[in-house]
Amino acid sequence: MAVETIRTACPLDCWDCCGMIAHVEDGKLIKVEGDPDHPITQGSLCIKGRKLVDRLYHEERVLTPLKKVDGEWVPVTWEQALREIAEQMRQAKTEYGPTAVMHHYDYGSSGLLKNLEGRFFNLFGGFTDTIGSICWGAGLEAQKYDFGFGKSHDPEDLAEHTDVIVVWGRNVSVTNMHMMPFLKQAMSRGAELVIIDPLMTDLSAKAVKQLQPRPGTDGALAVGMARHLLDLGLIDRRFVEEHAVGFAEFVEYVQTWTVEQAADVTEVPADDIRWLAERFGSGKAVTTLLGLGLQRYANGGNTIRLIDALAAMSGQVGRSGGGVHYANQVHRFDYQTLMKPDARTDYRAFTKITQADEILAVQETEQPVKVLFVTRGNPVAQLPETGKTLAAYHSIPCKVVIDMFLHDTGMIADYFLPCTTVFEEEDIMYSSMWHSYLAYVNPVVEPQGETRPDWMILQGLAEELGFGAAFGRDVHTWMEEAMVPLQADGITREQLQQNGFIKAHEEPVAWADYQFGTPSGKYEFASTLAAADGASSIPVYEEPVESPRRNRELARKYPYHLLTIHPRRSLNSQHYHVMKMPERPVVEISAFVAGETGLADGDLVRVYNQRGEVLGNVKIVSGQHKRTIKIEEGWWGSRGTALNLLTSNRRSDLGIGSAQYDCLVNLAKA
Numbered sequence: 001m002a003v004e005t006i007r008t009a010c011p012l013d014c015w016d017c018c019g020m021i022a023h024v025e026d027g028k029l030i031k032v033e034g035d036p037d038h039p040i041t042q043g044s045l046c047i048k049g050r051k052l053v054d055r056l057y058h059e060e061r062v063l064t065p066l067k068k069v070d071g072e073w074v075p076v077t078w079e080q081a082l083r084e085i086a087e088q089m090r091q092a093k094t095e096y097g098p099t100a101v102m103h104h105y106d107y108g109s110s111g112l113l114k115n116l117e118g119r120f121f122n123l124f125g126g127f128t129d130t131i132g133s134i135c136w137g138a139g140l141e142a143q144k145y146d147f148g149f150g151k152s153h154d155p156e157d158l159a160e161h162t163d164v165i166v167v168w169g170r171n172v173s174v175t176n177m178h179m180m181p182f183l184k185q186a187m188s189r190g191a192e193l194v195i196i197d198p199l200m201t202d203l204s205a206k207a208v209k210q211l212q213p214r215p216g217t218d219g220a221l222a223v224g225m226a227r228h229l230l231d232l233g234l235i236d237r238r239f240v241e242e243h244a245v246g247f248a249e250f251v252e253y254v255q256t257w258t259v260e261q262a263a264d265v266t267e268v269p270a271d272d273i274r275w276l277a278e279r280f281g282s283g284k285a286v287t288t289l290l291g292l293g294l295q296r297y298a299n300g301g302n303t304i305r306l307i308d309a310l311a312a313m314s315g316q317v318g319r320s321g322g323g324v325h326y327a328n329q330v331h332r333f334d335y336q337t338l339m340k341p342d343a344r345t346d347y348r349a350f351t352k353i354t355q356a357d358e359i360l361a362v363q364e365t366e367q368p369v370k371v372l373f374v375t376r377g378n379p380v381a382q383l384p385e386t387g388k389t390l391a392a393y394h395s396i397p398c399k400v401v402i403d404m405f406l407h408d409t410g411m412i413a414d415y416f417l418p419c420t421t422v423f424e425e426e427d428i429m430y431s432s433m434w435h436s437y438l439a440y441v442n443p444v445v446e447p448q449g450e451t452r453p454d455w456m457i458l459q460g461l462a463e464e465l466g467f468g469a470a471f472g473r474d475v476h477t478w479m480e481e482a483m484v485p486l487q488a489d490g491i492t493r494e495q496l497q498q499n500g501f502i503k504a505h506e507e508p509v510a511w512a513d514y515q516f517g518t519p520s521g522k523y524e525f526a527s528t529l530a531a532a533d534g535a536s537s538i539p540v541y542e543e544p545v546e547s548p549r550r551n552r553e554l555a556r557k558y559p560y561h562l563l564t565i566h567p568r569r570s571l572n573s574q575h576y577h578v579m580k581m582p583e584r585p586v587v588e589i590s591a592f593v594a595g596e597t598g599l600a601d602g603d604l605v606r607v608y609n610q611r612g613e614v615l616g617n618v619k620i621v622s623g624q625h626k627r628t629i630k631i632e633e634g635w636w637g638s639r640g641t642a643l644n645l646l647t648s649n650r651r652s653d654l655g656i657g658s659a660q661y662d663c664l665v666n667l668a669k670a
């Protein structure tokens, strides 16, 4: 039997958005490989991408709709499931209005057509939405205030033009591995690599220097550097005068700091602060690669704004080889036409991060939540304060989860509707995190069992509810409607399908024309939008909430910083049942912490704070910030580790983001 190859793309919530080639034999997907023709991802896939095949054929994959009856799952027909769910929705709407139906979603798939969920709930008449982002909300808002929105340079610009690469809180080789060849190319030209991270990463050994701030204090680090640049007069005068507003106000704030003060707050030596500041201000091209880790703090938005300001004042914005890379929000789809927000008559927004509190607060009122839909997410595992999420979700009488696996959230549902994987559907993939290529997803195999694409499930429900015709188009028409704004650049659906991938935005150097997307059209050191939102117009440093300097009492009880960073071998919670994982998390601690706690390698340890506790096995590692502990996230509570019992559902300062890394814990031998 001949092997057929089909071009598709990785749907996972990742910077890279890889081009993929599926190998199909006899109707069965036998493997996927990286698409060698893809200009950015160049033929390689990470283990998570390759293991998507195992997710497709996994023995635990749910292949028929399920209904929970007396605590047990019972397979039901699509007809029955959709009829009964529609009935519950209708009843809830009649009694309490459409906002009695709530939708939580995350980015389990980066497909364009996944946005049809919004169309469904808008046509239903409205719903309770969850807004903000537990992933990167704070940083997005920060860059909106400073630049207008987040935009990145082409990866090639970094490879060819940067002199100094500052990897600031991004775990590049683990979470963004296709950046590696571009970094290597820059370094082989002589570019210097600097890491700013409390933890050691794979790249640490290749760096000329690593700065290790106390977690959550990077804003103070940026202010310290800014102060040194002011002292030396290393400011890009033309930029701050012609292309920016509010620089004088920002300077006034920076003058209230000294480098020594910044060193004291961050625990980074003053000489290192000066050393790095001089790299920013010495005429060299400095690329800053921000990660998402450093904004998952109560002060995360201001952290990103302070780093933006440092780069801006030193002339790194709009310059080849420079830039502050956080997001790349350049994809111009027509989401309005796809999602029809005008169709709704009622709407209520909870936030992703605090939804548990918000649900519990309305359940005894006239506007309760009666039906919950969860799509493309596993909030019971991934939201902070797991106990609260469970209590809130248990208070909702009808919970519908659309997914492939009975994970922590699936388990507590009343109806589980099995959807197709990327290999069984047609879509367009893109990532707003890094490069600007779109990729086409071609169907590779027939849907397994009775699984259906999300849109088809929603179409069925829309028909039951009487708005099937308004919801329905067909896959190609939806794509074409959403792609109308791209046609101006000659990008069409057919062409994208034919090529497999297309670069959707041409601008090798972000903001090179200095036409910013802010209200003033300039870079805003002082942001009118921030002020209008009730935030400080200029970025300012505040201590993280769970900090020895802000809350001594708390830090006495829980003296260690816990970073629950993204796992090497899973995309959040999505691969824990697919890969061989240890029974419990590895808890990486320093020799210093080992000394203080008497823990030794391999010890069973209780990691605990005022919110909860988890068990893990100790591994003593060297080099990291000495009071900082690392545990990879993504664990399944239903398999013994509910890691987010430890994290708080406090919001970040800007953008309704997460503060899950703003977290103190203690350790004890179990």
Ligand SMILES: Nc1nc2c(c(=O)[nH]1)N[C@H]1C(S)=C(S)[C@@H](COP(=O)(O)OP(=O)(O)OC[C@H]3O[C@@H](n4cnc5c(=O)[nH]c(N)nc54)[C@H](O)[C@@H]3O)O[C@H]1N2
Residues within 6 Å of the ligand: 013, 014, 015, 048, 135, 168, 169, 170, 171, 172, 174, 175, 176, 196, 197, 198, 199, 201, 213, 214, 215, 216, 217, 218, 290, 291, 292, 293, 294, 563, 564, 565, 566, 567, 568, 569, 570, 571, 572, 661
């Ligand atoms: N393998 C893998 N890849 C992934 C994912 C995955 O789960 N697994 N998830 C994807 C998703 S959803 C996302 S959002 C991205 C996340 O991608 P990243 O932002 O790279 O990942 P994080 O794990 O959030 O944190 C990155 C780094 O931030 C550091 N950090 C934490 N706190 C601080 C701080 O206060 N200051 C500084 N300077 N550094 C700090 C951590 O030590 C860590 O090395 O990755 C995507 N790619």
Ligand SMILES: Nc1nc2c(c(=O)[nH]1)N[C@H]1C(S)=C(S)[C@@H](COP(=O)(O)OP(=O)(O)OC[C@H]3O[C@@H](n4cnc5c(=O)[nH]c(N)nc54)[C@H](O)[C@@H]3O)O[C@H]1N2
Residues within 6 Å of the ligand: 011, 013, 106, 107, 108, 109, 114, 134, 135, 136, 292, 375, 376, 377, 378, 379, 382, 383, 402, 403, 404, 405, 407, 419, 420, 421, 422, 454, 564, 565, 566, 571, 572, 573, 574, 633, 643, 644, 647, 660
């Ligand atoms: N402690 C701690 N918690 C964290 C983080 C952290 O660093 N530390 N990181 C946070 C971040 S950055 C993120 S992005 C969130 C992630 O939070 P989630 O997005 O909730 O987590 P995932 O584990 O990626 O779950 C995605 C789910 O979508 C499903 N899925 C995949 N494709 C489709 C599809 O096409 N249709 C449907 N219906 N379902 C699909 C998958 O099977 C999976 O169950 O977690 C956050 N939580």
Ligand code: SF4
Residues within 6 Å of the ligand: 010, 011, 012, 014, 015, 016, 017, 018, 045, 046, 047, 048, 049, 050, 177, 178, 571
């Ligand atoms: S998870 Fe990211 S790096 Fe891995 S294959 Fe998918 S897009 Fe590529």
Ligand SMILES: [Mo]
Residues within 6 Å of the ligand: 013, 134, 135, 136
């Ligand atoms: Mo994320």
